[in-house]
Amino acid sequence: METVLISPAKAAIFGIPSVIFSILIPLIGTLLFAYIILKRLTPLLKAAPDPRLDRLINRVFQLFKFAILQYRHLRYPVAGIIHILIFAGFVILSLRSVTLIMLGIFDGFTLPGLSGTIGNFYTVLKDITATVVLMACIAAMVRRGLFKPARYAVPSKYGKGHAGEALVVLMLISGLMLCDMAFEGSLAAAGVQEGLTTGTALPGTGSGLAAKLFNKLSLAQLQNIHLAAFFFHDLIFFFFLCFLPLGKHFHVITSLPNIFLMKLDKGKIKPVRWGVEEPEIVDLESFGIKKFGDFTWKHMLDFYSCADCGRCSDQCPANAVVRPLSPRFLSIKCRNELFQNYPLIGGTTQDESPLIGHIFEEDEIWSCTTCGACETECPLLIEYIDKIVDIRRGMVDEGMVPQSLQKPLHSLERRGNPYGKTPKRRIEWIKELPEENHVKIFQEEQTANTLYFVDSVTSYDDRIQEIARATARVLMAAGIDFGILGPAEKDSGHEVRRFGEEMLFLSLKNSNTEAIKNSGVKNIITSDPHAFNALKNDYTDIPPVEHTSQVIARKIKSGEIRLKGVENGDGIYTYHDSCYLGRHNGIYDAPRDVIDAIPGIKRVEMARCGDRAFCCGGGGLNLFYEPVEEKRMAQVRVEMAKEAGANIIVTACPFCMVHIEDGIKTSGLESEMQVIDLMELIDHSLITE
């Protein structure tokens, strides 16, 4: 291509051929970058195992969805759009940047495939892209610098704010764009002056604007701008590259592997140690995460990958009620710890100090209800639940368990339920059912195809027993032949596992598994989403399990269950998603379909519904944990329902019922708000001949 300006590959600066710089800058930059990355990888190489290379096709698909298509970004529209624009720009302009760097070495360099028409097209595209990216950066800077969205704020206990780093990076990106524009603009301006037509600078783009701006300048001045723009681009590019792994912008590099290596199994909890099977885990020297080095390498990669966007904590119910937990800072504190223990210069410090008391407090770790809102929101698929469970395992192993949880745990061990009641009272709820609703008990040699797994709260809690009875009646009305395990049933252990008492969970699981197998059933139904998740995702080798909402939705569709008009005509119903139906198992529609099948029912959605539903306070052992908080989660949730205009909250989980009922009471809204379980609602609406 004929140009009027000397290219950086051929020019000289103060008499030194500039090509030397064009080679030295990338060389030094790349070496430095490689060194930093190596340093950053060191702790990962020593970390606990974490196999992540299974189901590769699925992983490629996830990479495409979450990384390339930025699937989760639009959940926060403003930041999302800006991010998508900048990210798309990065992808498009990466080619240009490489070309530009190479141009300093080889005059007239083009990437293979980017010559001719495609090349021209690309040139136009990249000019537009650079302009868009520049504008997006300015918008982002205005947003962070002037509007300062609340979710970026850093509470003082976590140190200083991170806006500075964000602004620096935005300026660097803007700098890259401006350099390219000046480089192109100066060339185009010179071309116009010399009457050449080959120089392209699309009007309206940054390059076009620059060309216009420069058209009064002398050739010598244009030459200087051209070279300066090139080298500034080179310098910024490699500075930026080496700057990325020093902070939250490491995600620019780690996000792709982090998403590719994401956790594919929702609702499941990682084993205590990958590769160590059940009987042997007793003999592990240590359990769970006690010191930093106990994290798996993927969890450390998560720490590197956190972009500090604050979406997790923005959605976190524990954070919302001011419990001492913010998932965002869980990652950030750990990243700081990694950076500190593995400095770029100087030796690494093998940090053996216990995490609790050092970077975490006990209450911080117990504050999580494992609702999964953070994980559902994170654009980078960072995991929190597994980490928290692993840290809890370490705490349990050291005996660090709040007093209020010790008694229920002890009762679970001794009696198979957290209330310390005898197993034989597990069937007390059936005693209040009328004769015609006889519930079979497998232990008593009765048989059926279906098992109704009741679980502890529904078996023992006076109020929740109503749900069991409603479920029994509805299942009978649907013509399902079912039985219960009775005294042979033990707590599903769902929260036992999530509170870190793995060995207790395993004993409960093994006992239930045996009882289920002995019953000879072909499928399992439960009205408790926590039991549902445990049986589905924690247990193995048992018949398939469904939640009552799924079963009843199907039975309504098939006409096996018929419903009469809504009982409470003034009721405005809203469905409160259970975390372990929704987020963890993707069941959002079935319960809604069931409600909507009641003729004449009025249902509204809360602002936070579906996968953004706000946790009620958590299941199982969460009932016994006494957190430090400003408000109860359920109170916040009841407010949300009220705001949506509802006066009846429909739950599909016994724990949601307990919490929401409590929330209504503690907010003094007994006269305005009610709560009903989905099965109770259907039970009231059954048409029975």
Added chain:
Amino acid sequence: MEIFVCVKRVPDTGENEIELDSGSNGIKRDDLVYSINEWDNYAVEEAIQIREKHGGSVTVVTVDNEEGDEVLRREMAMGADRGVLVMDKAFEGSDGRGIASILKAVVEKEHYDLVLTGVQADDGAAQIGGLLAAMLGWPYASIVNEIEILDEKKIRIHREVAGGNLEVYEVDLPCVLSVQTGINEPRYVPIRGVMKAAGLDVPVYGTADLGLSPESVGEAGATVKVKNYFVPEAGDRAEMLEGSTEEIIDKLIDLLKSKGGVR
């Protein structure tokens, strides 16, 4: 500091499930779940904390049958260094004095600086610590809710007395203390710890090991014997007071008077 902690296995009575067995004049025990007496657990935790701070060892001792072994292992999983099961047919039916004299013989087998018991157990007698101290001729303090080790010869303790008030004493070692709940926050014993403690060695002492004559202990030596169990009368559901507010209040005040609520 060599610490000796006396513990007892008791039925878990949190859920009102004590039922009488009309046949044997005792309580039905088949359906009961046993665990360490709550007060004793605090005592073990306190002993472990003292050892963690000042060194030494913690020995946990129970007078029981084979079932006591599990309680000892649990406390060993918690952090006690040794467990000793004191078991002999001849010990069965011992009253408080009998148990104290057996424990005295165990204490005297080795050197200890400090003996801890819980304030009381399921029978609510609150007696073992005081009896044992007197038998050993050691100083005693009951209902202790703070222990501070001053040096190898002295400790300072707080006793909990009525109304949340405290008495502070300096006590010479060796001594016996009965420990109140709330003195610390006992650590949790994970199931894994219990499983690991299953392999530990727990010695068993009988009359011969302790140099006790069978007549002095057990049923034979007991001066206090339980003859019969019965349930104190209590209604299932509240007796509902009805009538005008005035009538209700009069009835209620009469009831409160008889129960000590209005004096």
Added chain:
Amino acid sequence: MALHIYSYILHNKGVIDDTAFEAISAAGVIDPDASITAVAAGSGLDLDAVCNQASKHYQEVWKIDSEALSYPDAEVIRRLLVRIIPKGDIVLIPHEHFGMDLAPGLSVMLDAAYLSDAVDFGGIGDGRLSAIRQEFNGQVNTQVECDISNGAVITIRPGSFKGDEGQCANGPIVDKTSEAMEGGIPAVGRRFLKFVEAEVGEIDITQSEVLVSVGRGIADEDNLEIAFDLAKVMGGDVSCSRPIVDAKWLEKERQVGNSGKTVKPKVYLALGISGAFQHLAGLKGNPFVVAVNKNPKAPIFQAADVGVIADILDFIPELTDKINEIKR
């Protein structure tokens, strides 16, 4: 042969403790013909006042008067008692914090049987005293037999016997100081340093015998006053359920329940408390529970001994007034 029973008297600031009179009834149940001697230790005018009060109802009062006993240390008193109380007799001591410190060791030193925390007695037969005790937090009563042939030290649960002040004895006061002090104040391995009073505002509901406990039914922070008024006239303390603490209307230390305190009062008034199991879990020792709630279905009525269906905001002030009236 009639028994001789000694009763160790507790007192505070010159005022005799109720348990001293309860012991008279207890002794009467053990053996109506028993002769009863009160034993009081302390110093100066306070002790004299106590002995005078005791002598009105006891057939005999022994006093041990020493400056060194102005704050009684059970380790010292035990040794003094051994010097004056003959072996083979019965000694009654209240089963409370001082008695628990004193009594077990005393039985060993007197070579007597030790019977703890008796709530009632049957008769004596064949050298054996039949007594009633409670086990398992009051869930089960036991009838025990205590061999008193070598004497016995018996602790009596405070409040189990009526304080018998009716009986007029006007017994003599015998100064046993010199006998008890022979050889001086006994050396013991425990030294009293100080008494720390619970901080003001820091209330220990676990020690309260009467609790006026409020729940959500109180509706508003300002209404708490009516609960405090009632507690005052009943000589009890105010406790509460979790929502009240959550609302920061009362201190955490007043909370009864799973996450609060475990209390063991004699009388528990559950006012506007629904009776969640988390709350009831904190209620031990089989107290007399009165539930007042406007919701007839409130589970608290399952756990209460007596129930009243009423709005506590109306009911409590009336109850307070009535009790006040009676007390006047």
